[in-house]
Amino acid sequence: MIVLFQMFVEGVAAGSLYALAAVGFALIYATTRTFHFAHGATMMLAAYAFYQAVTVWQWPAVFAVALAVAVAVAFGVGVERLVYQPMRRTDASFLTIFAASFGLLIVATNVVVLLFGNSFYSVDSTLSRGFLVGPLYLSWVNLLSVAVALVSITALQWFMRRTRTGVILRAMMDDAALVGVFGLGDRRYGMIAFAIGSALVAPAAILTSLNAGLQPSMGALLTLLAIAGAIVGGIGNLWGAALGGLLLGIAENVGVWQLSSTWKPAITFGVLLIFLMFKPDGLLGAATRRS
Amino acid sequence: MKSIQDHRRRVRAVVIAAAAALTLGAAGAVAADDSGPVFKVGALFPLTGPNAVYGKLFSEGADLAVEHVNDSDEIDGRLDIVHADSQALPQPAVVGMNKLVNVDKVNFVLSAFSGVSKAIAPIGNREHVLMVNGGGVSPELAIGDYFLNDIPLSDDEVNALLPYAVEEMGIERIAVIHVNDPFGNGVNRVIKERCAELGCEVVSEIGIDPSATSFRSEAVKLRAAGADAIYIASYGQQQNVIAKQLRDGGIRSQLLSYSAFGIPATQALGAADGAVYTSEHIDYDADELTRDFLSSFKDEYGEEPNYYQVNYYNAVLIYADLIAHLQSQDKAVTGENLRAALQEMGSFDVVGGKISFREDGTVRMPIEINRISDGESEVLETVELTE
Amino acid sequence: MIAYIANLGVLLGIAVILASSLNLMVGYAGIFSVAHAVFYGVGAYAAAKIALGVTDSFLLATAVAMFVSGAVSFLLAVPVLRVREEYFVVASIGFQVVASTIFTSWHAVTGGMGGLAGIPPARVLGWQLTSPVEYLILTAVCMVLVLAFIAVLVKSPFGRALKAFRDDEVAATALGKDPLALRVAATTISGALAAVAGSIYAFHVSFVNPESFTLDYSVMILAMVIIGGAGSLAGPIVGAVFITAFPALLNFIEMPSRYVGPVEQLIYGASIVLLMVFWPNGLASIWRLLRPRRPVQAAGGGTER
Numbered sequence: 001m002i003v004l005f006q007m008f009v010e011g012v013a014a015g016s017l018y019a020l021a022a023v024g025f026a027l028i029y030a031t032t033r034t035f036h037f038a039h040g041a042t043m044m045l046a047a048y049a050f051y052q053a054v055t056v057w058q059w060p061a062v063f064a065v066a067l068a069v070a071v072a073v074a075f076g077v078g079v080e081r082l083v084y085q086p087m088r089r090t091d092a093s094f095l096t097i098f099a100a101s102f103g104l105l106i107v108a109t110n111v112v113v114l115l116f117g118n119s120f121y122s123v124d125s126t127l128s129r130g131f132l133v134g135p136l137y138l139s140w141v142n143l144l145s146v147a148v149a150l151v152s153i154t155a156l157q158w159f160m161r162r163t164r165t166g167v168i169l170r171a172m173m174d175d176a177a178l179v180g181v182f183g184l185g186d187r188r189y190g191m192i193a194f195a196i197g198s199a200l201v202a203p204a205a206i207l208t209s210l211n212a213g214l215q216p217s218m219g220a221l222l223t224l225l226a227i228a229g230a231i232v233g234g235i236g237n238l239w240g241a242a243l244g245g246l247l248l249g250i251a252e253n254v255g256v257w258q259l260s261s262t263w264k265p266a267i268t269f270g271v272l273l274i275f276l277m278f279k280p281d282g283l284l285g286a287a288t289r290r291s
Numbered sequence: 292m293k294s295i296q297d298h299r300r301r302v303r304a305v306v307i308a309a310a311a312a313l314t315l316g317a318a319g320a321v322a323a324d325d326s327g328p329v330f331k332v333g334a335l336f337p338l339t340g341p342n343a344v345y346g347k348l349f350s351e352g353a354d355l356a357v358e359h360v361n362d363s364d365e366i367d368g369r370l371d372i373v374h375a376d377s378q379a380l381p382q383p384a385v386v387g388m389n390k391l392v393n394v395d396k397v398n399f400v401l402s403a404f405s406g407v408s409k410a411i412a413p414i415g416n417r418e419h420v421l422m423v424n425g426g427g428v429s430p431e432l433a434i435g436d437y438f439l440n441d442i443p444l445s446d447d448e449v450n451a452l453l454p455y456a457v458e459e460m461g462i463e464r465i466a467v468i469h470v471n472d473p474f475g476n477g478v479n480r481v482i483k484e485r486c487a488e489l490g491c492e493v494v495s496e497i498g499i500d501p502s503a504t505s506f507r508s509e510a511v512k513l514r515a516a517g518a519d520a521i522y523i524a525s526y527g528q529q530q531n532v533i534a535k536q537l538r539d540g541g542i543r544s545q546l547l548s549y550s551a552f553g554i555p556a557t558q559a560l561g562a563a564d565g566a567v568y569t570s571e572h573i574d575y576d577a578d579e580l581t582r583d584f585l586s587s588f589k590d591e592y593g594e595e596p597n598y599y600q601v602n603y604y605n606a607v608l609i610y611a612d613l614i615a616h617l618q619s620q621d622k623a624v625t626g627e628n629l630r631a632a633l634q635e636m637g638s639f640d641v642v643g644g645k646i647s648f649r650e651d652g653t654v655r656m657p658i659e660i661n662r663i664s665d666g667e668s669e670v671l672e673t674v675e676l677t678e
Numbered sequence: 679m680i681a682y683i684a685n686l687g688v689l690l691g692i693a694v695i696l697a698s699s700l701n702l703m704v705g706y707a708g709i710f711s712v713a714h715a716v717f718y719g720v721g722a723y724a725a726a727k728i729a730l731g732v733t734d735s736f737l738l739a740t741a742v743a744m745f746v747s748g749a750v751s752f753l754l755a756v757p758v759l760r761v762r763e764e765y766f767v768v769a770s771i772g773f774q775v776v777a778s779t780i781f782t783s784w785h786a787v788t789g790g791m792g793g794l795a796g797i798p799p800a801r802v803l804g805w806q807l808t809s810p811v812e813y814l815i816l817t818a819v820c821m822v823l824v825l826a827f828i829a830v831l832v833k834s835p836f837g838r839a840l841k842a843f844r845d846d847e848v849a850a851t852a853l854g855k856d857p858l859a860l861r862v863a864a865t866t867i868s869g870a871l872a873a874v875a876g877s878i879y880a881f882h883v884s885f886v887n888p889e890s891f892t893l894d895y896s897v898m899i900l901a902m903v904i905i906g907g908a909g910s911l912a913g914p915i916v917g918a919v920f921i922t923a924f925p926a927l928l929n930f931i932e933m934p935s936r937y938v939g940p941v942e943q944l945i946y947g948a949s950i951v952l953l954m955v956f957w958p959n960g961l962a963s964i965w966r967l968l969r970p971r972r973p974v975q976a977a978g979g980g981t982e983r
Contacts, residue, residue, distance in 0.1 A: 003515040010507040035764065083955060092958050094764060095710050099904045100954035102897055106947030113940040118343065120504075120528035122535055124561075130541035137514070137541045211539070212505045213532055224771065231768050253508040261509055262471045262498045266779035269772040276769045277757045381793055382889040389685065389883075393810070406791055410885050413796040471783065472791035500782065501791060 002135050007254045013142035015249020016149035017204040021222050022229025022245035023153055023238050024197035028076075030173040030236045031193040034084050035094065037101035040223030041108035042198045046072040046205035047214050048112055051121055069202040076198025077191050079104055085187055105220060112216045122213035141211045148203040153242050156196065160238070169193055173236055201226075228272040234282025243283050247271070327368030330614055330624060332357065332607060333391035333400035333420075335377045335384055335407065342379035342404070342527045344554065345599065349403055349426060350374070352600030355584075355591055356607030366614045370607065373397060379527075381410035392418050398626040399610050401603055402438075405429030405474035412438045419626030421633070423609065425602025428549060429474040430481050433651035437630060441609070441646065442602050443656045445474070445524075446481045448549045448569040451658035451674040453485045456520060456547060459672075460567070466495035466518035466544075468509060468533060470525050475499075478524040478549070494518050499525070504532050510540030520545040527551070534562040552663070553597055559666050571598050572657035572673045577644040584642045605641035612639055684810035688882050690922045691817035692875045695824050697902035697914035699871035704900070705909035706832055707864040708844035709759065713770035714872055714899045716777040719891030720747040721873025722880040723787070726794045729881065736800040736807075736816070736881060743873040751869025755862045774893045781888035793887025800881035813882050820874055829911055831867070840864055905953055907960020916962040924949075 021043065028036045049071040053064035083104065087097055127144070130137040160166035168189055201222070208218065225248060233244025248268050255267035275282060334353055336346035353372060361369045373395045375387030384407040391397045392414065400415060402408045403426035415422045416435040423439045424432060430446035432438070456462040467482055469475035479496055486493050495516035497509050513521055521537065521544050523530050530551060537546070538561075545567065551557075552568035575585050584604065588596045596604075613632045614624050622628050638647035648654055657675050661668040696718055703709040721743040728739040758769045781788050788794070800807045800816070807813055831837050843857045880886050898921065906917025924946065957963070 003511060006511045006515075007508045010511060014505070014507060035767070083951060087955055087958070090958070092954070095704070095904060095908070096954045096958040098710070098767065099901060100951050102901070103947045103950030103954065107944055107951065110940040110944040110947065114937065114944070118339075119556075120531060122532075128539045130539055132541070137511075139539065211536075213535065215504065215528065217502070218504070224775070227768055228772065231765065256508045256512070260498050260783070261503070262500055262783045263779060264500065264503065266776045266783075269775040272772040273758075273769060273776065276761055276765060276772070280761045280765060380889055381791070381885065381887050382883075385883055385885045393685075406887075409792055410795055410887070413884065476785075476790070476792075500779075 004254065004257055006136060007257055008250060009136060009138070009142070011250035011253030012246065013145045013249070014253060015246035016145040017207060017245075018222075018225045018229050018249045019149050019242040019245030020152060020200045020204045021226035022233060022241040023156065024200035025223075025226040026230040026233065026235060026238055026241035027156075027169075027200075028193055028197040029230065030238075031169050032080070032084065032088075032172070032190045033094075034080075034088075035098045035101060036084075036194075036197075037098060037223055037227075038079060038104035038108060039197070039201065039226050040219035040221065041105045042072050042075050042219075043201040043205045043208075043222045044112060044214075044216065044219030045075050045108060046202045047209045047218065048116060050206050051123055051209055051214055054123055055121075065202075065206060068206055069199055072198045072202045072205070073195050075108070076194040080191050080194040085190065105223065109216050109219055116216075118216060120213050120215050121209075123209050125210050128210050139211075141207055145203075145207050148207070149242070152200060152203065153238070156200070156238065159196075165189070165192060225268065228268060232272060232275045232282055234284045237282070237284040240282055240284030247283075328624075329369060329371050330366070330399075330610075331395055331397045332370055332372045332610060333388075333395060333397035334372055334374045335387050335391065335400055335402050335411065336374065337379035337404070338374065338376040339378055344527065344556070345379065345403065345426060346376075348554075348597065348599045349401070349603045351592060352425075352596070352603035353401055353607050355588060355600075356604040356611075359584075359587070360607065360611040366611055367618050368614075370611065377404065377407050379404045379407060381406045385410050385414065388414050392420055398624065398629060399423075401425065401606055403427055405432060405477070406472050408432055408438070409434060409473050419630070421610075421613075421626055421629045423606040425606050426599055427474065428551075430477040431473060433653055435652070437626065439633075439648055439652045439654075441606050441641075441648075441654050442550070442598070443571050443658060444653055445478050445549050447653075447655075447676055448658055449478065449481045449485055450676060452547060452549075452567075452569045452660060453482070453489055453491070455660050455672060455674065456545075456567070457489050457491050460520070460545065462491060462519040462545065464492050464494045464516075464518045465520050465522055465547075466497070466513050466516045467493060467522045467524065468497045468499060468506075468513065469522075470501050470529070471498040472501055474526075475524045478522075482522060499529075499533075501529070503529070506533055506536045507540070510537055510542060513537065513544075514540060514542050518544050520547050522547040523552075524549065525551070527554075528556075531557055531560050531563070534560060534566070538562040550598065553599070553661075553668070558663055558668060563663050564665070566663045567671065568661055568663070570659050570661060571602075572659040573598055573601055573643040575643070577642075578640070580640060581642045581644070601642050605639075605643075605646070608641050609639050612636065680811060684814040686922075687814045688810065688817045688878070690918065691814070691821045692879055693899075693902060693918035693922050694821050694915050695875040695878075696872055696899045697906065697918040698825055698828055698911070699868045699875075700899050701903050701908060701914040702828060702831070702864055702868045702871070704903050705913065706837060706840045706844065707861050709861060709865060710767045710900075711770040711865075711868075712767060712893065712896045712900055713754070713774040713777070714868075715891040715893070715896040716774055717747045717751055717869040717872035718876045718879070718895075718899075719777070719781060719886075719888070720750050720869075721876025722886045722890070723781070723794070723876075724873065725877035726797050726880040726886045727787075729797045729800070730794060734798045734801045736802045736877070739800075739881075740874055740877040743877045744870040747873035747876070748866050748870030752862065752866040755865035759858060759861050759865065770896075771893065774896050778888060778892055781891060788888070791887060791889075793885055794880075795885050797880055797884040797886070799884070807881070813878075817878050817882075820878060824871055824874055825911065825915075827871070832911075836860070836863070901950055905950065905961060907962035910960075910962055913960050913962040917960065920961060921946075 025039045046068040050064050050068040053059040053067045127140040130139045160170055229245030229248050230241040233240030251271050252268050336349045337343050338346050357370045357372050375391050377384035377387050388411040398420050400420055400422045402422050402424040405427035408424045408427045412434040416437045421437050423441055425442045428445040430444050432440055432444055467479050469479045483493050523533055548568040550570040553570050557563050613629050616632045617624050617628050638645045657673050659673050660671045662671050700714045703711050724743040724746040725739040728742050839855050840860055902917035902921050903914050907913030
């Protein structure tokens with residue numbers, strides 16, 4: 001029983017990071033209708049920036065974290081401005097934006113391969129070491145994962161409700177055309193959505209690099225988890241996306257309690273398929289069925 | 292991203308080879324005239340991807356042997372090495388093998404990795420191409436008349452390690468975390484069989500995906516299993532990630548593994564400190580050939596060789612010996628004749644002394660049991676296996 | 679040398695069959711799938727199983743492969759096609775990942791990562807195929823048959839109904855057609871046609887394992903359709919040729935071997951991005967611009983009324 005509970009704890013920690021990625025993806029998708037497949041690339045770039053700063057340049061952790069956030073935001077805003085916005089102006093179909101986004105993921109992954117090679121890196125830190133609390137093993141990375149996710153997502157909710165920019169973003173989530181009608185210029189707000197959504201994966205990048213280490217394929221994996229989390233939660237609802245990410249993390253870790261670990265990827269995406277078939281609105285989302 | 296790379300590289304190799312064949316078609320015949328015939332050694336190593344680190348080691352050994360053979364006058368003619376990228380994966384390896392056999396017309400191929408070897412062996416056996424594996428150690432690599440292993444397979448490694456672990460280290464409960472591929476599954480099976488004989492208990496068997504990088508829940512399972520020792524049957528970067536996450540997850544059990552732990556990245560890994568692993572034993576003071584190899588290797592690469600480099604060096608030496616044997620009898624160097632010569636010659640003088648192959652194409656060698664401490668390996672014991 | 683060009687030709691033929699069959703879904707039915715490699719894989723495994731256990735007859739193995747793959751495709755389509763199109767992409771990603779895991783972990787049937795090795799050479803109507811050139815002829819014949827079938831299909835009433843729904847679902851529904859049934863049919867046929875490519879692959883390489891049927895390969899097939907231009911017969915062919923032959927362009931650049939892979943990928947990714955930004959209708963639309971008699975179609979969304 002304690003094993004199951006320990007797996008649940010690991011699942012919550014992993015799920016917190018997925019939640020951050022899913023919320024970022026959901027925010028970007030709901031406000032700009034961009035299927036941002038390169039969302040994981042943002043996370044990978046931030047992780048490598050953090051690694052470079054902390055391990056190679058020996059920067060203090062605070063500056064390294066700041067660099068990771070800056071790289072994430074710069075990449076997100078950059079692709080929105082240079083790739084997605086020009087495409088949206090020509091009324092590009094969903095499919096072409098999806099393809100371009102996948103192209104971006106390939107480009108970013110291989111830039112990292114060229115700069116750092118394909119090898120596995122880990123950031124040496126005592127934060128990932130486990131310690132016993134009663135019968136449970138905890139680690140600072142796990143605790144931080146949960147804390148950072150809680151704080152970030154709560155702060156985002158406050159921002160979306162209490163600030164003018166947040167209210168406009170929420171209006172875009174309901175109806176993108178609306179914003180144009182009010183003459184606010186969705187270009188600027190699109191970039192804001194990308195900036196926030198991208199910044200949210202920076203903590204996931206840093207904590208993952210402490211815990212599991214870095215390799216170039218980490219980006220593609222996180223993209224899939226973010227998308228799955230956002231859909232399970234229900235597109236258009238940020239709390240839902242957070243919940244979806246958390247649920248996937250728990251399912252993935254608790255699922256191998258009895259199942260063989262080789263079935264792990266099938267657990268996550270099996271949950272996704274079940275939701276799509278039987279509850280396509282997600283946990284908290286709006287209707288998604290074909291009219 | 293992997294399969295796109297596979298596919299593109301495969302296509303790319305096709306195009307390069309086509310272009311090369313077109314432009315150099317005539318040149319091949321010309322090059323042969325002053326130095327005699329050219330014998331091509333096909334090298335099917337991972338040149339890209341996460342296991343490229345092994346490919347580099349393998350190539351260093353093979354390249355040096357080609358250089359040494361060409362500097363000597365053992366054979367009439369010279370050796371030339373032709374690379375194909377296997378990426379350590381079966382499917383690109385099959386494509387690479389087809390290229391080596393159909394386009395480069397090699398009759399001798401250096402293979403590595405168990406999945407790769409199992410996939411290419413049917414082709415080599417059908418086309419009569421002699422294959423030598425010096426890297427893959429799955430217990431299931433006795434795969435046909437044309438397939439040789441000059442590295443001891445992991446059933447030999449497990450057979451050497453388990454009695455030592457049980458008797459000398461007092462280990463009774465073993466957990467196995469293994470890659471879900473022909474190598475990992477084979478090792479897991481041998482450990483279970485051997486443990487049943489020795490009276491130790493396999494308390495947990497965890498199969499993992501070859502591309503997995505997060506082992507949170509696996510660490511929980513392993514910790515709960517309460518094993519005295521955990522046998523890691525993985526390779527490349529993944530074994531390092533596993534070791535790190537097990538230690539992070541509070542697992543203090545003894546780590547056990549096989550020859551893959553000999554790579555520098557693992558030796559230097561803090562989490563692997565204290566790990567005990569097996570490898571083939573090479574006597575670097577065996578004879579003049581070995582001492583010459585050792586000094587020229589250090590001159591060439593500025594470091595001590597490891598067993599992978601030795602195995603591929605030896606594989607090329609064996610090829611040269613077989614060619615010389617056939618030439619002395621005025622026979623053509625074909626796959627069939629190479630195989631016949633192998634049976635006639637029986638044993639070969641290589642680095643570390645004489646080696647000979649068993650009937651099923653495997654090799655018998657003494658096994659070393661090593662411990663990693665402070666970034667270096669120390670030999671705990673050398674085990675001579677009895678049949 | 680000839681063997682080598684023949685090998686390239688077989689790979690190209692396989693790519694054309696895959697891209698063209700996927701185009702039936704993407705270009706004509708408006709369903710964006712990133713799971714086409716699954717049907718390719720199911721076809722390859724089914725054909726391999728038949729070849730290893732029953733008979734080396736290519737026609738029989740391919741028929742079984744098409745049936746199995748079509749059935750899997752049908753089972754996926756019925757529940758999932760009810761969701762909105764963006765979600766079908768996600769569902770197909772999920773399906774692809776689950777299928778990859780099954781390929782890797784269902785040892786009894788697929789042989790796991792070790793795969794199915796030693797598939798015997800194909801026999802077609804008593805003729806034993808051995809050389810790469812013979813496989814090239816077989817592939818070319820299959821490719822022409824598949825393309826001809828698709829060409830006839832999209833001009834048939836069924837094809838016209840599909841396009842009607844793609845362009846205007848409301849109007850088409852008003853005419854009394856059932857969109858779900860049409861889409862399920864298109865998906866099933868597409869899956870069955872992909873199995874033809876799978877069967878050729880299994881016999882040609884004589885080895886099948888999960889690495890050939892990954893999410894990345896699915897994305898690559900989709901990229902062929904989009905880059906070439908969805909919704910036309912020529913588009914997927916152009917896309918398949920472009921992506922298959924593309925690496926040749928890089929051979930003119932001198933660089934250390936360890937950079938070749940990533941640089942090639944980098945250019946591949948960048949060219950997708952640039953094409954999508956500047957030429958979203960696909961490469962085949964260049965051809966159509968030169969022949970102004972025919973209406974220009976837009977990718978996916980199509981403007982043909």
